[in-house]
Amino acid sequence: MEKTYYKPEDLGKFGNIADWQPELAKKFFDYYGEVFKEGELSEREKALIALAVSHALQCPYCIDAYSTGSLEKGATEGQMMEALHVAAAIRGGASLVHGVQMMNKVKEVSM
């Protein structure tokens, strides 16, 4: 095993996953390509969503790809950071909203 789990050059080898299972990889990459085409959302908006999700998943490959990807699609630094705050707000909110559950439980077992 390598000394580190993540190597930047591995991002460029993503397509190699097809070596061991070509049919499913093809379906995935075709789907992936379709998803990012301009639709009712612009390519820039989709890149920003991908950037936010990348941070929520804390995927270094995705952060690398969609930082550049967002720039390529014309996003500003401000838009990119706002997208991250959306991810952060949902992550934070997802913890805090469970506070209601905690409060329910505490009330249930308390006198």
Add this chain to the structure above:
Amino acid sequence: MTSLKRQEHRLANSLIQLEVLEAPRQNGEQFALFQDKLEAAGLYPLRPTGVEILQINVGKMCNQTCKHCHVDAGPDRKEIMARETMQHCLDALDAAGKQIHTVDLTGGAPEMNPHFRWFVEELSLRGKKVMVRCNLTIILANPKYHDLPEFFRQHGVEVVSSLPHFSARRTDAQRGEGVFEKSIKALQMLNAVGYGKHGSGLDLHLVYNPAGAFLPGSQASLEKEFKQKLLKDFGVEFNNLYVITNLPISRFLDYLLQSGNYESYMEKLVNAFNPVAAAGVMCRNTLSVGWDGALYDCDFNQMLDMKLEKTAPEHISDFQLNSIDQRAIRLNQHCYGCTAGAGSSCGGATT
């Protein structure tokens, strides 16, 4: 900021730039040769489809010193085209007749050449479509340039202007502090005389090129974004957005090397090679003239001092359309910049 030439920087020497482009990667591997890619696509040797556009670089003098400039232009550059050389260009155009229908004036800031207005008038008299690559800030740089929008309008000049982004931050990072604000003012002045307005017949195109080591996104999507933003925030209108890839030469090459992005950028360009874009490269229908009258396949080859191959004339005063149309176009690794993705040319994407 001064030009690489003024700094006596090693990359001011075109031979050293070519050495960098031809050198193997740090791991010893070589990037695939551009020539081999063309050969595989059935396009080698690359031949012109016939010259239709004469792109004339009237000088390296510029009021700006952009970080990515492939010309290494700036206020400290004194090379400008003499009137005599312009006359040679006019003679060549007369000899070529209708086949060369368009003249694309570039620089530096072409308007800084003292013979610029005379030259435009002469071209316009000959019925040529005249395009000027205007950096916008020149219009505000000195009172003597304030009437340029009106001058352009009178002669039906098509204005092509760089605006790397609709955010001030990204534009200024590439083109210099305060450039965005001045560019917007200049665009508003061009709009005021009718440029970019629907039905005016006065074309105003913007050029987007990435402010960094990444490739441009889709031209259609970026155009939509630019139109919405510029209209909403500044009331600015324009016709088309031309998306251009930065080629790894001169100051952009210096940036790539300094920032440690050179290899990954070249890799992106090589991996994005598109045979369809390769068939539509601009050097197939454009001839480039240097400030001293020397002839080149394109403005990039010009900056690398790669003159037309020996079977074609060396200087505009020896212009001879047949041998120019039959020549083989000279290539090197920088050519990947024009064939990546959707392709890139002075008129934007080529596919």
